[in-house]
Amino acid sequence: MASVTGLEGIVAAETELSFVDGEKGLLIYRGHEAKELALQTSFEEAAYLLWNGKLPGDEELIHFRAQWKAHRVLPAALKAIIDQLPAKSDMMSVLRTAISAEGxxxxTSRAWPPQPEAALRYTAMLSVIIAYRYRQTEGLPPVEPHPELDHVANYLYMLTGKLPKQAHVKALTTYFILAMEHGMNASTFAGRVVLSTQSDMASALCASIGAMKGPLHGGAPSEVVHMLDEIETKERAEMWLRQQLSSGQRLMGFGHRIYKTFDPRAEALRIITTGLAAEDPWFELATLVESVAVNLLHEFKPGRKLYTNVEFYAAAVLRAVSMPKTLFTPTFTAARMVGWTAHLLEQASCNRIFRPQSVYVGTIPG
Structure with missing residues (x-):
């Protein structure tokens, strides 16, 4: 039996949730281009689409947002558990523990099949857990959820205690929508494998969070921020980038394992950041660096098809909203909760336990 290390290229499931075409640069959520959703809808609307198969009507959206806000309050028992975790615990471990404890x-620890309300509850809760724990570790008092703010704006508010700039909310909302789903990646597969045993949603989400924690999957775009910090000004951009390429160094935020043309997620984020450049100089620097870098990559590495990936503009957005680097991967996780839970609901609807084979390469006695 031939083996495929890492199961690369092996089809593990059929899905109606998303489609990734790396050659054409397409990312589709349930029949809608993700970049168009990111530019035209709210995070709640895009989440509703993935969970329910259609965009909400006006009344449905009002009811859905009310449900979302109702799940933002952390139970006292969960806060007590978070409070007892060692100060040195990394945020991803905190999230894994908190979801396990809440489950x-x-x-619902024995609930089967998982219910859509659980998907909403865990997703709404996760960003609140991040904000609560972050302020705790910073020695700051917790901030209660704001009843008038939607999910992404409330996340920024609970981190800082201040009403966020509308430009920052728009940019981060675009990022959240583009990060919420991306096919059968490692963390999504991990969650589906656990749920396929008819385990509960919380256990499956803990598996997904554990996979996201690994730097080969959930590695944050902090190195892109470091690169932009090093470049510092528009005037230094071409000189710095040319020096990097001349010395054989990689440019962080360019090239992608799947996309052989422009990453559609990067395209949408570019549109947003270009439109907001006048309101935040960091966006202006990022858009210039991208333009210069793509031209230089064509010059230094002709034929390699190296274009901007989502991490480049994710870094620009996260840096612009003053997101601490320690929260880059947790913030990605807060967005991806929508995709994970959508996959878990789909897995339950047509479940078959995953049972791949392995090839024995050891010795045989006799």
């Missing part, structure tokens, strides 16, 4: 406490 054990809410009475």
């Amino acid at each position: 054990a406490a809410d009475g």
Whole structure:
């Protein structure tokens, strides 16, 4: 039996949730281009689409947003558990522990099949957990959810205690929508494998969070921020980038394992950041660096098809909204919760336990 290390290229499931075409630069959520959703809808609307198969009507959206806000309050017992975790615990481990604890406490630890309300509850709760824990570790008082703010704006508000700039909310919302789903990646597969045993949603989400924690999957775009910090000004951009390429160094945020043309997620984020450049100089620097870098890559590496990936503009957005680097991967996780839970609901609807084979390469006695 021939083996395929890492299962690369092996089809593990059929899905109606998303489609990734790396050659054409397409990312589709349930029949809609993700970049168009990111530019034209709210995070809640895009989440509703993935969970329900259609965009919400006006009344549906009002009811859905009310449900979302109702799940932002952390139970006292969960806060107590978070409070007892060692200060040195990294945020991804905190999230994994918190979701596990909530799954054990809410009475659904044996629930099968998982319900859409659980998907909404865990997703709404995760960003609140991040903000609560972050302020705790910074020695700051917790901030209660703002009743008038939508999901992304409320996340920024609970981190800082200040009403966020509308430009920052728009940019981060675009990022959240583009990060919420991306096919059968490692963390999504991990969650589906656990759920396929008819385990509960919390256990499956813990598996997904554990996979996202690994630097080969959920590695944050902090190196892109470092690069932009090094470049510092528009005037230095071409000189710095040319020196990097001349010395054989990689440009962080360019090239992608799947996309052989422009990453559609990067395209949408570019449109947003270009439109907001006048409101934040960091966006202006990022758009210039991208333009110069793509031209230089064509010059130094002709035929390699190296274009901007989502990490480049994710870094620009996260840096612009003053997101601490320690929260880059947790913030990615807060967005991806929508895709994970959508996959778990889909897995339950047509479940078959995953049971791949392995090839024995050891010795045989006799």
